[in-house]
Amino acid sequence: MNENEMTSPGYEIPPELRHQVTITTLERIYNWGRANSLWPMMFGLACCAIEMIATAASRYDLARFGMEVMRPSPRQSDVLIVSGTVTKKMVPQIVRLYNQMAEPRYVIAMGACASGGGPFKEGYNVVSGIDKFIPVDVYIPGCPPTPQALLNGLIALQKKIKRQSLRDLPWYQKGPAEPIPVPVLGPDLMDPRKFALIREVTHRQAVQDQQEGEVAHE
């Protein structure tokens, strides 16, 4: 937030008080504080994580944005940077970590893999984007995205936060937030929200196999 925004809340400030008193709205000052103290989770999945590590080092210096405090615990983190290839084996852990983060919480899909599967999209063990499971706020293209691209994504997230209203945000509404059901890794990755569909398709396939078996025996 620049000085002009801070000092233009829509109220007339008497000339003698200008440059001595700042008037702003609760929403603006709250969003300004939140946007400039995002603590990322110390968490990486593959090659993109190396670029994330470089972004936190001295050359690019995340500290300028109040984001240098990478936390090793979801309980103390504000932003989950999904940096790398999302395998089916890792999805339950990522969803569990997301559920354990306190609100307000944000997610950045860093790189082609986290955004849509990337070069491994057709792989048997890779999901085509983490947004199939948790809500994503900012997507960063690239394979891998450069540290500058990650910084740009973080600035985009800051802009998004500054536009948010306390009245609409889901975490300030009445009632507890519902956790996202943790997917189950069996023969394949199963999303609990799709259990009814999986059961129906499996049953239909079993009936079809049985009918074909009966025909073959006749």
Ligand code: SF4
């Ligand atoms: S997007 Fe490219 S650099 Fe990033 S994890 Fe996937 S393959 Fe690696």
